[in-house]
Amino acid sequence: MESDECVIVLGEDVGAAGGAFKVTEGLQERFGVRRVIDTPISETAILGGAMGAAIAGLRPVAEMMFVEFAGVALDQLVTEAATVRYLSRGQLNVPMVLRTAVGGGQGFGAQHSQVLDHWFTSSPGLKVAMPADPNSAYHITRLAIWDDDPVVVLEHKGLYGDRGEVDLEEPPWAIGEAVTMRVGQDVTIVAAGAMVSVALAAAETNPGWSADVIDLRWLRPWDVDQVLASVAKTGVLVTVEEAGPSAGWGGDVSLTVCQTLWSRMKFPPLRVTTPDAPVPHAQELERRFLPNAEYVVQQVSSLLETGSVPLPWWEYR
Amino acid sequence: MESDECVIVLGEDVGAAGGAFKVTEGLQERFGVRRVIDTPISETAILGGAMGAAIAGLRPVAEMMFVEFAGVALDQLVTEAATVRYLSRGQLNVPMVLRTAVGGGQGFGAQHSQVLDHWFTSSPGLKVAMPADPNSAYHITRLAIWDDDPVVVLEHKGLYGDRGEVDLEEPPWAIGEAVTMRVGQDVTIVAAGAMVSVALAAAETNPGWSADVIDLRWLRPWDVDQVLASVAKTGVLVTVEEAGPSAGWGGDVSLTVCQTLWSRMKFPPLRVTTPDAPVPHAQELERRFLPNAEYVVQQVSSLLETGSVPLPWWEYR
Amino acid sequence: MSIESPEHLRRRGLASDLGRLKRMIEIREVEETIQSLYSAGEIRGSTHLYSGQEAVAVGLASVAPLGDTVACTYRGHGMALALGMEPTAVIGEVCGRSTGCVGGIGGSMHLCDPSIGLLPTFAIVGAQIPVAVGVALASAYRAADSVAWAVLGDGATNIGAFHESLNMASVMGLPVVFVIENNLYGEYSPLRWTTPLDDLFRRGEAYDMRAAAVDGQDVHAVAEALAEARSHAAAGRGPSLIEAKTYRYSGHSRSDLGLYRSADEVQTWVSRDPIGILAERIWPEGHSSRLSEMVEQVRSEVRAATEHALRPMPPIDKVEMLRHITG
Amino acid sequence: MSIESPEHLRRRGLASDLGRLKRMIEIREVEETIQSLYSAGEIRGSTHLYSGQEAVAVGLASVAPLGDTVACTYRGHGMALALGMEPTAVIGEVCGRSTGCVGGIGGSMHLCDPSIGLLPTFAIVGAQIPVAVGVALASAYRAADSVAWAVLGDGATNIGAFHESLNMASVMGLPVVFVIENNLYGEYSPLRWTTPLDDLFRRGEAYDMRAAAVDGQDVHAVAEALAEARSHAAAGRGPSLIEAKTYRYSGHSRSDLGLYRSADEVQTWVSRDPIGILAERIWPEGHSSRLSEMVEQVRSEVRAATEHALRPMPPIDKVEMLRHITG
Ligand SMILES: Cc1ncc(C[n+]2csc(CCOP(=O)(O)OP(=O)(O)O)c2C)c(N)n1
């Protein structure tokens, strides 16, 4: 924001209060109420407003406290903002960002705990990222702000508590670029957001197999080459997602890999997901609902041992 | 409607005008303004209203002229209506129907030509159907109305012009049941909505292979058993969808089949889709954008000949 | 003679002023309990407390007969208790226990009991409003005399669902009452920052709708205004928009201490406490000692309810999370 | 001296009454041409004609300087022509030809030309309204004196986006003018069925917004009201809501013949034709022959433009449908 006057921030309680999760804390004091704008509870006007301001040359960063709230205003992003470049034949573009909190694990219940990446990843015209740690959040958000298209950044609530080093000196990352967090031989595990640390933890338990763990970072566009290269080596693909089985980026990734590396794959692709159910509130249930390192180990081990996709853990009694 | 006073119809211009596509023509004359209700242009109030009326025991059939309009009100369906049964522990349920027109081919342009089935199929709590002909539309709509959960019926605009026999005497169909339209040996082609006739036409061109053509009818829940049985026989799966590659039911179906029948599949699953782009208006472009029989033949033949997934037609110059 | 459920009996208990006073105290005590349970780490997710606004829920529940339906927000503990839900069921749910009204599956934002007319409370701002309109549509369709209630905050008057719902209810003349709990803040934002009007009931004009404001700290005033609105609706004369001017004592949710509000402002409102106002009316003299007595009694009841809610229970069956998704 | 584009010259042509009259006739002629092309099977998808409403677009375009932005609906042919788009570009686009303003990719509902301030027109009712608010936000942020215009129909005043946008624009004091083209129908539904008010400008009160109605058939009245609203906005005094009372001569779209309207109603409006009203004002005497002359002239221009738009062209490059998705 310092380097460009065009960047503004808007959303409910982003200003004086610093955001529901305190992500924008201190920004209004520093940049003033002109640039850090508290809005009414009007998601359609926030997204549409950000879109209009972006067309007019600003770089608005809109916040939606929980991704579910986009459900009252999805039109503005996926039907309007995403099509402006196309419908103007490239004469107009929409350099806006939507930052929003996603995911479960804290007992926010059925209407405040989903990821819903498929609401956005399915739209040509949008870009979608999902940082896995503070350093990622910093670099991805920068990329998102400077990009000339609408970008959605899905920030996992579970990571807001994380404290980590942010490397300000790193050369800029590239949009759509994944990173391999750990190198192994037997299986490729692809994850994003909070599931990256789950996948890493699983890989580090000495499970009897070793894994490439890839942090996808971007869900649209996603890093086909890096994933393919890894699976070409290991012959086995596992995706770990916080989403039900009939949605989520894991399906796209799995199918693309299948289609491209068919004859080199040893086993069917395994998707580790949540159950096809709303997110329950009670801790003992939500714990069982979400993938964790133990479940991932169990699922991957079973795949590698039997050569076929195991029942998910919630199906065992 | 005759058999149960609880069934009401509501939406924009469904009454006096008989609906933008004349689907509800004559209903208001027959059943009166109390049961066939013209609403303001207020999609949130229409869906929320239908939901409330359904909780209170009616069986409302809401209409949205084009599926894109649900983008201004998706919350009411996927976050509210879909979770009522869960959040009331089965004490309440929402027997509502959303009928909406989907699909391209008539030059309605980027914001009136999509299918967007993934907006609905990803929600636990909803059921989603996509009829392929008038008889299907009749039987599926009946099932939808008598079902005790929220059901979305995606009606392809291209089929409104179709005239076909409706068999009123058939025993009731089952929710989630697909139908095999044509029996073959070499490949299983699964399609839904307008793509069923495209798939059938492709299979009937004497292409040098013979296909099981399955009309999926229901996208959630979908008929896993029937599809698996067919692929177990043919060893080859092709889905034909009117949706981009990073959305749509084809991914789910393909991956489930892969995971279950891995060792019996001869080739990787092929998804015939539209390009990952907004729908263009101009006829010469829209024709190339949508799957047709010729493209399907070319794609399937290429898969069967080479054993690998071909480039889509739009990538050839 | 049919035997009434405890919840139904509790609803009827609001017929008397003493019953109303006791219920308001109960709400306050439950909310304070929840606040301390939250601090003790017993509660996950959000909680949105109702302290300060008790007269609105109790006023509404005392004029809404069984058979009416209430579509309410995440700030719903007070409404649930007022309508008749037992403290155990509220506290259990907020703590994610199987003793909760929906077995812990919902949590603080999703209380529900159809037997007292409470739909699962809505966690998306404004989402409940069109649903109440739909319930009213069904009621009008059947010429029933039940009425639907949409309860919403001041901040919710800026969301599209509010507008669409009021317009549709008005043009269709439906038996629904829209109750704005204007507590002057939407989360951390004072109304003035987000809304160009102080008197939100004036928005009724845009829908040619009967509208009024009422002192939300005075349970009698609330009950009277809502009873009138209800009769109007039940008589087929259409919806009303009633703005109850009120105040929440605590912050918006969880750990918010509400420090963005001046001590003066808080003090002014606390001096018009709805419990105090009714107690003075009931006991023109010596109300404070009698009030303390009642508070003591309720407190020990709530303490017992809390213990009951948190009593050791067998673990929730894991299958619960996969049930009741579709029929 | 910079050379102006034809579109910019056309915009400036609206400075005179003769220029405005000619443009209104052009709009009418283009719409009639489109209607016959539709009947001849040359047009796919929807068309929403503007005949009868010409004074609104021309009034707006004659007071909106280059630099202003207009967010308009699918019923946008008239606005595009008024702002300066060439008839060839409109007709070509509606017919899905490469001669269209965006090469046929958009169609009737998606006309666009940023050089004259026209955003791609919006096919979702109300979606353009918050976008105009955002453009105004950028304008205020930069202290520019450009103004944003949101053009919407009467039916669109019932959608949530309308409400949220007016509230936000008002509370932020943004330079945007909301123009309701109240043509009395939303598709086939008369306003009365869907809206409990006849005077939609009254909805401005709910946002404490400057609001007025104007005779939408009188281009002078429209221009005056909008010029005032524009000055108000540009001076930093906030948004306005202006309701232009007008009428569409044709049905809602495509093949709709508008039979749900009485012959009387149509006749009353046709007798107040915006072209006739202005012609009488320009030529207090003998206006009908001069008007016929002008119509003849415009008609032959539009005929030429149509031929130009439909002239044989090489097929559209298939790659066009895969371009300009992201940068
Ligand atoms: C659509 C939507 N946007 C934002 C939120 C986050 N949110 C929860 S409560 C709240 C404030 C609501 O204020 P108000 O309507 O005044 O009700 P109160 O909490 O004061 O009772 C907000 C913004 C939400 N739940 N849903």
Ligand SMILES: Cc1ncc(C[n+]2csc(CCOP(=O)(O)OP(=O)(O)O)c2C)c(N)n1
């Ligand atoms: C959100 C949404 N709902 C419904 C429609 C279908 N639709 C297109 S135009 C129209 C009528 C709009 O009426 P009005 O706002 O009065 O504008 P007019 O067409 O009369 O200019 C409707 C219902 C739509 N495009 N978008």
Ligand SMILES: [Mg+2]
């Ligand atoms: Mg409030």
Ligand SMILES: [Mg+2]
């Ligand atoms: Mg209209």
